[in-house]
Amino acid sequence: MISPTKIQGIFTPNVVPFYDDHRINEGELRRYTNWLIEKGVTGLYPNGSTGEFIRISFEQRIRVVEIMADEARGRVPILAGAAEPNIDMVFQACKRYADLGCRAVSVTGPYYFKVSQHSIEHYFRELAAKSPIDILLYNIPQFSNEISLDVVKRLAMDCPRIVGIKDSSRDMPRFMDTLNEVKTQRPDFSCMIGCEEILLPVLLMGGDGGTIACSGVAPEAVMRLYNSFLSGDIAEAKRVQFKLLELIKTMFAAGNFPEGFREGVNLRGFHTGRGPQPMSPHEMEHFNAIRSKLACLLKECGFAEAADSCQTSSAKVDSMLERIRKRLP
Amino acid sequence: MISPTKIQGIFTPNVVPFYDDHRINEGELRRYTNWLIEKGVTGLYPNGSTGEFIRISFEQRIRVVEIMADEARGRVPILAGAAEPNIDMVFQACKRYADLGCRAVSVTGPYYFKVSQHSIEHYFRELAAKSPIDILLYNIPQFSNEISLDVVKRLAMDCPRIVGIKDSSRDMPRFMDTLNEVKTQRPDFSCMIGCEEILLPVLLMGGDGGTIACSGVAPEAVMRLYNSFLSGDIAEAKRVQFKLLELIKTMFAAGNFPEGFREGVNLRGFHTGRGPQPMSPHEMEHFNAIRSKLACLLKECGFAEAADSCQTSSAKVDSMLERIRKRLP
């Protein structure tokens, strides 16, 4: 089911649940997928950075989308990450995700090597020419080659297959320019933000939505922000946006990304195990203190299932964190 | 006249007019100061980065503020840049600016050398303890040592003399955290943005205003944005914010900063000469093409005085720029 619907709203980049032996926990992934849909997120976004696509195998990435598409059964659109190591593998992924009825794929600029903007533009033009499925540019210069705004502009003008951008650069001035220079020329071009702290400012300025990792932990809150915005209750949207900031910061502070987000999901009642990147014992100690703080924050948000893990006062946790932090480099 | 008024609204970081022999053109600085006040900007901000404080002498920096304070005669508050090379010179500047009736000084983190956050905090605590005038932290990590949010938080809690921050980091997520972690604890702490592209989003989220260089070129437009925001006409504020984006981009693209802003001021009818950093002949050629584009943009904004310099079609200028750009490294 390739739908012509514009990509907008809140897409959830999900973590992948693993067993202890590092196999994907398919049952839990299904349960989690279902829960996200029931909580009302606009769409699903497997194989994003939150999904640690880079740390699992090609076959696992395909499998993650198969499971989620099967479980979603067309109830919500799926944006599938397809940032494969070369263009042949991207096409292979695109074909499979099209067959599975995904709405679009998202593709980062090449990673590891530095590559010229000329090559990046050429790369996306080749993709756009042959892809059987719509493409969302995924700009995340922290981790992979930036896709410059000039390149985005030319691709948007020339390539119908490229239907939008998900910008995780944390660069709001650039996002403003994108709205001004691209969206005005091609209004159906989706401008999605991949930076949770500025979801509301982006919506207020005309952005189409976001891929928001904390919507995988507190979908109720993120959807309340988004729906308040839609209904014109900006004060409430603002209240929730600010309320989310500490939660976001806490999850980013817990070990290597995305372990804090993974733990947030666990505190909501799932068993996602540990991710592929191991933590040192020192980091685990720090992580456990953060976990308690995270539980308290989630409890404050009204998520009773997290209450049991909120065992210590916030001040105690902060001092514990302080002490542990000093032992980390 | 040290006023207890909160720092908010639009403060204009002005360029300094020079004669050909590099002396400050005092008459033109007076005329320009007066014009800015008449156009309705909230306050003046001499010795910011736009004022190229780093490229003139200590005596010249003092002189710039003396002239402007004398011309302003208390009509608008003055925020005076005092980022001097060492703490003794900062105090010397602070004392003089207090005597001149300035509202506050702004001070960057140390520049050139990398300095620890511990030292930066200590530095501002010493300043705050002894300064005869209120201090605004000036965060501009592109050019000088970042003042981390943790340091800002502690300074805001402990130092009444430090009354706010002007954040030019272009980092909206950080600005959101500043509002959430500092302003909630100390509501009178001014959170001013120093990034023109995101003035409106910042205002919508609760920021107090901005130090906005293009308010020195098109004060009518920036004040219309700000006043529309104040009166609740968000649609108009949005229209102006987006309208300003191309003007801002064009001025940033003209030679080394702040030559484009300087030229904008010239196109409004002033004679500010050239700044202390010389341009190569190649760059002058590029600059002249940009100048024409800038004139056309200002003409479109309704500033008739710029019309004469808008001599070529926008397409012609763009192609000229393209040709020249290719000859630049």
Add this chain to the structure above:
Amino acid sequence: MISPTKIQGIFTPNVVPFYDDHRINEGELRRYTNWLIEKGVTGLYPNGSTGEFIRISFEQRIRVVEIMADEARGRVPILAGAAEPNIDMVFQACKRYADLGCRAVSVTGPYYFKVSQHSIEHYFRELAAKSPIDILLYNIPQFSNEISLDVVKRLAMDCPRIVGIKDSSRDMPRFMDTLNEVKTQRPDFSCMIGCEEILLPVLLMGGDGGTIACSGVAPEAVMRLYNSFLSGDIAEAKRVQFKLLELIKTMFAAGNFPEGFREGVNLRGFHTGRGPQPMSPHEMEHFNAIRSKLACLLKECGFAEAADSCQTSSAKVDSMLERIRKRLP
């Protein structure tokens, strides 16, 4: 055949030959492997950055080593890149490479995500504890997380399986500190440089050798440098090192890395096709001019097979490059 020989001398990070349909050209890889051994390089280094390990599939990486080990038949040691996306896949690769008789594997810090030094240390400790084959740390902070010198020191002291470092950071002061702080404590720890421009300085200061991409293009020259150094003819080693600098620079300037090095191999008589990262038509034009320059440089080095492709004067090529460069962003 796991040999206890210390890793030293010149290891060649080879490009991978492809057919037009992107399959690995096995015959050419065999012929090239054999040629390198006959030219006298100390060892082979498949799946380095030059081998574009990140752009091919896991199965292809394994296959590259299988082919080269089969062709080498123990004549030279093989250092096999095993920077797989997760620890399970690294072990899988290690096991296979051990079975194939490789001397050691090289492993980068994790790429894409930023990871703490604590995690990186923990990661290598886990690898070292379980690997069936010796490990060389591969430090390349341009592309993947840096392995800090403090971490290198602790790993060298505690983990016999970790037998050395290949440092591609281009950071000679760090390399000096590595020699001083690690090698003095564990003399059998191999300190290999992965920066061609400073091979001789590194050897003179006590380094063990290098993984030198231009030894895949001009093995005669690099081995002459190395052997002159060994025999005490520093003047000749210096002459060759400086002679190589322009060749190195030219290959780095040709398109995205490692296309220039690939073309160098082609000019020596091989058919390596194009790499997985496509070039734009503009870049191809630039590339072809560089190719001619490269041919002339190789001809000057006495490699007659490159002479035919050296068609224009160096001045002509430089002016052509200049003209083309201006059309590139």
Add this chain to the structure above:
Amino acid sequence: MISPTKIQGIFTPNVVPFYDDHRINEGELRRYTNWLIEKGVTGLYPNGSTGEFIRISFEQRIRVVEIMADEARGRVPILAGAAEPNIDMVFQACKRYADLGCRAVSVTGPYYFKVSQHSIEHYFRELAAKSPIDILLYNIPQFSNEISLDVVKRLAMDCPRIVGIKDSSRDMPRFMDTLNEVKTQRPDFSCMIGCEEILLPVLLMGGDGGTIACSGVAPEAVMRLYNSFLSGDIAEAKRVQFKLLELIKTMFAAGNFPEGFREGVNLRGFHTGRGPQPMSPHEMEHFNAIRSKLACLLKECGFAEAADSCQTSSAKVDSMLERIRKRLP
């Protein structure tokens, strides 16, 4: 005395002694200058980064050179830092330093603002055209705009007044290219390194010497390295270079640069006070522990005057440092 002598050997970038009230301690500066000359350093280098030129006033910078020139009385050449905030002030400084008989001035690329390579080239061409004294380019991209190698090449070919480069970029591959692309074309162009860790490799490859901050602390050792090199005793030069590495690292680790180097000078029997950048109490504690370690290292080098301050075992200091470090951010 403007001498046509080539700039080579070891130039000492000196710290400036201050009284507690931040005035320059002229007597101690004279005594220190004299001591350096007696210890045999090739030349003096006031107003370098070690001299914290950026943190003192224009008048103080001029005064520092006046004192040192007066004390040196032509016994050694003086290279005077003249990185003033604008070109008029640079000329003013150049004129004064020429009058004082300095050998040359060193000038960094502009700092604070980012400036195009075109402007940097133009800036140095203007300087070269009008300067009454020879100029050494000072490349230190950590703190000020890089002077690209292409710009260096063109300046070296066109401007007789520009007689060399002092490269503090820590980038040995770039230094190799400078030797290969500039010095081969203009053999009298001085290539001086400003990175202490790689002095010997640079000399071995054909560099002319260095501006070496630790030659202000242990001139005996640095001159022994240099003189051993000159006399062909490379083994001894190597021994000293490696011996110096820990001293260098320790001084860099002590507070903000250049406090560790300042303390090294104090341990040799001078009273240089504290620099203009204040340290926090936490940092002072750390600093004092480092001081003891530094004293022990200097004692080991045979400098008896430091012995009294070497009060604790190295292991104790290391553990103390470790504990303190954990309390610093």
